[in-house]
Amino acid sequence: MSFPATALHEASAPARAATLPPSADAITAVTQALAASFGNRLVTSLAVRQQHGHTLTWIPNQPPDAVVYPHDTQEVSEVVTLCAQHGVPVIAFGTGTSLEGHVNAPYGGVCVDLSQMKRIVAVHAEDLDCVVEAGVTRKELNEHLRDMGLMFPIDPGADASIGGMAATRASGTNAVRYGTMK
Numbered sequence: 362m363s364f365p366a367t368a369l370h371e372a373s374a375p376a377r378a379a380t381l382p383p384s385a386d387a388i389t390a391v392t393q394a395l396a397a398s399f400g401n402r403l404v405t406s407l408a409v410r411q412q413h414g415h416t417l418t419w420i421p422n423q424p425p426d427a428v429v430y431p432h433d434t435q436e437v438s439e440v441v442t443l444c445a446q447h448g449v450p451v452i453a454f455g456t457g458t459s460l461e462g463h464v465n466a467p468y469g470g471v472c473v474d475l476s477q478m479k480r481i482v483a484v485h486a487e488d489l490d491c492v493v494e495a496g497v498t499r500k501e502l503n504e505h506l507r508d509m510g511l512m513f514p515i516d517p518g519a520d521a522s523i524g525g526m527a528a529t530r531a532s533g534t535n536a537v538r539y540g541t542m543k
Contacts, residue, residue, distance in 0.1 A: 382468040387447040388426045391471060394443055395429055402430040413454050413472040416462045423465040425452055425472040432477055434494075444471055455525025456498060458517070463529070475524050481505050495524025514539035 395403045404410075405427050414424030426449075431437045444451045450470030457464065466472065478494035481502065485491060486509055493502060498520045502513045515526060516533040525531075532541040 381448075383447065383449045383470065387449050388469060391443055391447050391449045392427050395427060395440065395471065398439065399429055399431075399436075402432075404428045404430075410472070412457070413452075413464060413474065414466050415457075416464055417460050418462045420462045420465055423467050424469075425450075425466040426469040428454075428472045428474055430474050430477050434478075437473060437475075437478075440471060440473055453495075453524070453528065455495065455522030455528070456520065458519035458521045459525055459529050461529055475522065478524075484509065484511075486511060493523050495522060495527075497523050499523065499526065515542055 392403070392405065407424070409428050410424035410426070411422050413428050415422045429440055431440060441451055443449075450466065450468050452464055452466050452470055452472045454464050454472050454474045454476075456476060464472070475495040478496035479501070480494045481497060482492040482494070484506065489511070491502070491506075499513055499515065499517075499522075500520045502523060506512055514535045515531055516535050517526060517531040518533055521531060526542045530542050
């Protein structure tokens with residue numbers, strides 16, 4: 362199958378733009394807009410940014426430009442929409458227990474720390490599934506499920522968040538018997 366050269370160029374332009382660092386003006390605009398919306402739930406201090414740009418890998422610390430703490434999916438959507446409008450990278454952060462290096466921010470950007478999104482929305486015991494927000498940890502979920510005679514079997518060895526476990530397809534000590542995150 363062949364495509365006209367203009368179609369190839371148009372299709373590859375956004376992909377190329379996504380690999381370029383954002384401008385300082387874009388970072389400033391996004392940070393100011395987030396500060397107006399989130400107040401003290403937007404943090405730009407170096408120590409917090411370094412904490413959110415570090416993993417237990419050989420990769421050096423690559424901190425984001427800002428860290429924001431949303432409380433619900435609407436706020437996450439606002440952050441992602443604003444960053445997309447300005448071409449600023451978005452990095453999701455759960456509890457920081459993973460080893461994959463995916464929280465590093467080589468081009469800066471905004472780290473969305475989901476740790477305050479802790480609602481367990483619904484448990485469907487008959488289907489053996491539940492709906493949770495990304496910041497719920499596996500221990501919190503198991504505490505909630507215990508009185509129902511249920512458990513969440515994925516155990517990567519740390520008190521990881523469900524969102525982070527889903528993002529990295531976590532496994533662990535129970536994987537042979539129960540499987541991995543899907």
